[in-house]
Amino acid sequence: MAARWLDNRHLLGALFMLPAGALLLVFLAYPLGLGTWLGFTDTKIGRAGVWVGLDNFAFLAGDSIALLSLFNTIVYTLVASVLKFVLGLWLALLLNRHLPFKSFIRAIVLLPFIVPTALSAIAFWWLYDAQFSVLSWALTRLGLIDRYIDFLGDPWMARASTIAANVWRGVPFVAICLLAGLQTVPPSLHEAAAIDGANRWQQFRHVTLPLLTPIIAVVMTFSVLFTFTDFQLIYVLTRGGPLNATHLMATLSFQRAIPGGALGEGAALATAMIPFLLAAILFSYFGLQRRRWQQGGSDA
Structure with missing residues (x-):
């Protein structure tokens, strides 16, 4: 048997x-x-809660800080994801060429993604320091600015600074994944397109990009998921400041639940992230469906 x-x-x-x-x-x-x-209870640290239904969500819908964290998360995710895709695709196309020391260069490119997030955040915290920033020092010596930049003291400057740090960490992941996809594109297709009179841009637009679409869908889905749920980088770099300008839903959820003791409220904020994450997953699903359509409906 x-x-x-x-x-x-x-x-x-x-x-x-x-x-x-x-x-x-x-x-x-x-x-x-x-x-x-x-998320549907009023649980506090050290006290069991009772079912309160949608009260936590109703409170968060009227909470200015929670709404600001939603705005910050959407801006942070959209801007960082677009920049990571553009720079990652450009880097992948560059690395796909015949370059000297190609393997070594690819290994170097991966370093920002390999370094632990907390260490990267500490390094950027030093780069952005209001008094000892090496970036401000270099720009001052070049005569481009006359005083040090307060990277993390101004709300919009802090948002841009955290996005730059996230892009620096995320570009290698996008680039290496897209590079793997580029190497699966048969060179004969580009040769045939060139014979038909297509220039480099037309070859990329009508040959490379359509074949990369499924990989782009999956890679960008993971990129959006990682960016939307980012916690370590923001928590180490700014703790949500200044004036809650860099608080994401993940960091605010932690702040409300653990230091603040309102487990129910923090869990409700984290639960509110699920619809956005599901939307990213559906984006990947429809990208894969397009790939199956390109293959004539085959599941292979």
């Missing part, structure tokens, strides 16, 4: 997936379910 079960590849596949499924259930499904439930 056991031998017959082991010959069943579907059952054997399910058995191999059980450990991974158990880990996902314990470390992902359970915390997600618990956090969602807490």
Whole structure:
């Protein structure tokens, strides 16, 4: 009987997936379910809460700081994701050429993504320091500015500074993924397009870009997810300041739940992020569907 079960590849596949499924259930499904439930209660640290329905969400809808964190998160995600895509695609096209020391250059490009986020944030905190910023020092010596820039003291300057730090960390991930996609494009397609009279831009627009669409959909989905839920970079660099100008929904949720003690309110804020994350996942799904359509409906 056991031998017959082991010959069943579907059952054997399910058995191999059980450990991974158990880990996902314990470390992902359970915390997600618990956090969602807490969002509908008035739980405080040290005190069990009671069911309050949508009261937390109604409060957050009228809370100016929560609305500001939503605005900050959307601006942060959109601007950083667009910049990471543009710079990552440009870098991927550059690395796809025949360059000397290509392997070494690719390894160097990955460094910003490999360095721990907290260390990157500390480095940027030093670069942005109001008194000892090496950026302000260099610009002053070049005569471009006459006083040091307060990178993290002005709300919009702080937003731009945190976006720059996120882009620096995220561009390598986008570039390497798109580079892998570029290397799957058959050179014969570009040669055929060139014979037909297509210039470099037309080859990229009508040959390279359509074949990269599924990879772009997946890569940008992960990029949006990572950026939208960013916590470490903002928390180490600004703690949400100045004047809550850099608070994202993730950092404000932590602040309300842990230091503030309002677990229910913090969980509700985190739960409110789910629709935006689902939208990013659907973006990836429809990108993959387009790929299947390009292949004539095949599931291969």
